[in-house]
Amino acid sequence: MNNSTLAGQIKSQQGDYSIHVGEGILDKIYSLSKNEINNSRVFLISDIKVFSGLGTNIIKTFESNSIKVESLSVELDETKKNLSTVDKIYEWLHEKGAERSDIIFSLGGGVATDLIGYAAATWLRGIRLIHIPTTLASMVDASIGGKTAVNLKRGKNLVGAFHQPKLIIMDTKSLSTLKQREMNSGWAEALKHSFLFDKDLFNKFKNNHSKLLNKDEPFFTDAIKRSVEIKAEIVSKDEYETGKDRIKLNFGHTIGHALESATSYSNLLHGEAVSIGMVVAANISSALSYCQENLVDEIKNILEAYNLPTRIPKNINLDNLYTIAKSDKKVRAGKINWVLLKEIGESKIVNDVPDQVVTDSLRSSQ
Numbered sequence: 001m002n003n004s005t006l007a008g009q010i011k012s013q014q015g016d017y018s019i020h021v022g023e024g025i026l027d028k029i030y031s032l033s034k035n036e037i038n039n040s041r042v043f044l045i046s047d048i049k050v051f052s053g054l055g056t057n058i059i060k061t062f063e064s065n066s067i068k069v070e071s072l073s074v075e076l077d078e079t080k081k082n083l084s085t086v087d088k089i090y091e092w093l094h095e096k097g098a099e100r101s102d103i104i105f106s107l108g109g110g111v112a113t114d115l116i117g118y119a120a121a122t123w124l125r126g127i128r129l130i131h132i133p134t135t136l137a138s139m140v141d142a143s144i145g146g147k148t149a150v151n152l153k154r155g156k157n158l159v160g161a162f163h164q165p166k167l168i169i170m171d172t173k174s175l176s177t178l179k180q181r182e183m184n185s186g187w188a189e190a191l192k193h194s195f196l197f198d199k200d201l202f203n204k205f206k207n208n209h210s211k212l213l214n215k216d217e218p219f220f221t222d223a224i225k226r227s228v229e230i231k232a233e234i235v236s237k238d239e240y241e242t243g244k245d246r247i248k249l250n251f252g253h254t255i256g257h258a259l260e261s262a263t264s265y266s267n268l269l270h271g272e273a274v275s276i277g278m279v280v281a282a283n284i285s286s287a288l289s290y291c292q293e294n295l296v297d298e299i300k301n302i303l304e305a306y307n308l309p310t311r312i313p314k315n316i317n318l319d320n321l322y323t324i325a326k327s328d329k330k331v332r333a334g335k336i337n338w339v340l341l342k343e344i345g346e347s348k349i350v351n352d353v354p355d356q357v358v359t360d361s362l363r364s365s366q
């Protein structure tokens, strides 16, 4: 086992940065972040759900190293991921006199990294940021790569900016209190990385699922670390999603996002919707003979082993679902960029999948 907590080094036009992953590493938050803090003031913004446990410990650790922390906790969930919450953060930053040379720490899950990231991207035209993601999905996905966003009434993540953090610190111990459904939802994104890029990781997920579901160490932290490394490699190659690399992370998301929208973001967690979307994408891949038929079962079986749904709920109207998918913000000139699988570890982007193939695949996935 590798004892270093360094899981990746992101190459970015906004400045390269490190990602640390380890069990219990929040105890070392001061030594991990002191170079970034230097003489600046620290503004910790937390999701209220994790403030009393993790946030107060972070403040104590900093204070025992003579660092004063200004702290704000906010209610954060998908319904609060909007400009009015961002405005509350601006008001607080203004009241505390936060300057451009100061530094924000975000503490929470994907809504926290997206929304606090957006506030950091825009406050005084951009202030430095360190993420401390506390859910599996935000560790393996949302916190890495600088995407920040808030929702508008007209759609999810419609306003945002690329604002890379200066450092990301992931303490896998903070997952010990995460609800099981949230954990499973995070596994969907980690599994996605293995489907797209890493057969060895896929085999690890396949052969060790009970150990991983039980959070047995060192398997647990090592699997998260590998998944983080993959995302870091992809972001480093294609920071602004202008090439053919980062868009692949959209595997399962075309139908996943449409399912979230069709169910008004209330029935399915993001990873659950993506899980179903990955099965649909695998069905399309098989229907077009890009992959062997048994790959669909391989994908389904492993998702089910991680307690993830693999069928479109019966009450969903499939025509409506496809119409929503066609209006996704990633559609270009009316064409969906489907990320399809050739085999585990190899994918391709296809933008001319015939409607009939999609509707048949949707039907066979319900």
Ligand code: GLY
Binding pocket: 141, 142, 144, 145, 147, 246, 249, 250
């Ligand atoms: N969540 C996909 C990306 O960061 O590009």
